[in-house]
Amino acid sequence: MAPLILAHGGAGRRPMTRAQKQYLSAALQVGYHLLERGAPAMTVVEQTIRVLERSGVFNAGLGARLQLDGVRRMDASIMEGKGLQAGAVASIEGIVHPITAARLVMEETDHVLLVGPMATAFAAQFKLERQRISAPKRRLSYGALLKRKRPLGNRHGTVGAVALDRFGTVAAGASTGGIARMLPGRVGDTPLIGCGVYADNHAGAVSMTGVGEGIIRMAVAKEICDRLTGGEAPKAAARHVLNKLVTRIQGSAGTLVLAPDGRFAIAHVTPHMTAGWCNGRGEPVVRDRFR
Numbered sequence: 048m049a050p051l052i053l054a055h056g057g058a059g060r061r062p063m064t065r066a067q068k069q070y071l072s073a074a075l076q077v078g079y080h081l082l083e084r085g086a087p088a089m090t091v092v093e094q095t096i097r098v099l100e101r102s103g104v105f106n107a108g109l110g111a112r113l114q115l116d117g118v119r120r121m122d123a124s125i126m127e128g129k130g131l132q133a134g135a136v137a138s139i140e141g142i143v144h145p146i147t148a149a150r151l152v153m154e155e156t157d158h159v160l161l162v163g164p165m166a167t168a169f170a171a172q173f174k175l176e177r178q179r180i181s182a183p184k185r186r187l188s189y190g191a192l193l194k195r196k197r198p199l200g201n202r203h204g205t206v207g208a209v210a211l212d213r214f215g216t217v218a219a220g221a222s223t224g225g226i227a228r229m230l231p232g233r234v235g236d237t238p239l240i241g242c243g244v245y246a247d248n249h250a251g252a253v254s255m256t257g258v259g260e261g262i263i264r265m266a267v268a269k270e271i272c273d274r275l276t277g278g279e280a281p282k283a284a285a286r287h288v289l290n291k292l293v294t295r296i297q298g299s300a301g302t303l304v305l306a307p308d309g310r311f312a313i314a315h316v317t318p319h320m321t322a323g324w325c326n327g328r329g330e331p332v333v334r335d336r337f338r
């Protein structure tokens with residue numbers, strides 16, 4: 048099986064920056080190098096996302112945006128397609144790598160999703176690398192926050208990856224600081240299995256980015272996988288579901304779709320999506336538009 052890694056740095060209105068291109072390319076190289084050495088897809092997805100979380104140039108990990116009260120709360124999830132194992136964290140604070148916390152939920156507990164201060168406490172047990180916890184800056188009541196503008200849209204930055212390893216297993220992951228102007232406690236699609244990510248060796252692997260409220264309501268990642276199982280090609284499945292997201296609920300998103308036979312698609316209904324892939328033939332390909 049020819050291994051392959053795809054990664055993204057978010058879909059939105061803004062073009063990719065030079066630094067984002069460099070980090071995405073570096074992350075794909077790290078991921079592909081691991082695949083070549085026989086690493087499982089799960090490890091590859093985690094390590095690729097860790098490079099992006101650490102970069103500080105994406106809306107994840109060190110670069111994650113703040114919620115309306117000035118606090119950085121992050122979401123992440125990871126899933127592998129052989130045993131359909133998955134782990135996720137939501138509203139976690141104070142760590143550099145939420146994707147690793149998600150993997151630990153999968154491997155060290157009988158659960159799939161841990162949230163809030165207890166997810167943060169869980170991560171502390173494993174001595175994950177810490178980042179400074181941002182203190183609430185605006186001492187506004189929740190009522191006052193509610194009167195502020197509701198979430199408007201997405202800017203670049205959530206990160207994600209999908210991989211196919213030598214043994215034919217796929218995996219998917221994503222990590223985010225959420226969307227602009229979100230209420231404290233808001234959780235998007237990224238930590239929700241079947242919405243922001245899905246992976247099944249009988250279907251494929253999907254990692255989503257975009258406005259989570261729409262992606263959740265249409266359980267987008269699972270629907271794309273179901274279409275793959277039904278025989279649709281990755282590109283057709285991605286287009287179908289993204290178009291439905293737009294026409295039914297005016298959603299906005301981008302997706303990485305990888306089939307277990309190595310066919311893949313990168314698709315978006317936003318002006319830009321920072322994404323790329325590496326299959327070992329030459330340098331990683333990284334662009335901010337895919338048609």
Ligand code: ASP
Nearest residue numbers: 205225235256257258259
């Ligand atoms: N999907 C993420 C969220 O809604 C944001 C993004 O992908 O840009 O939290």
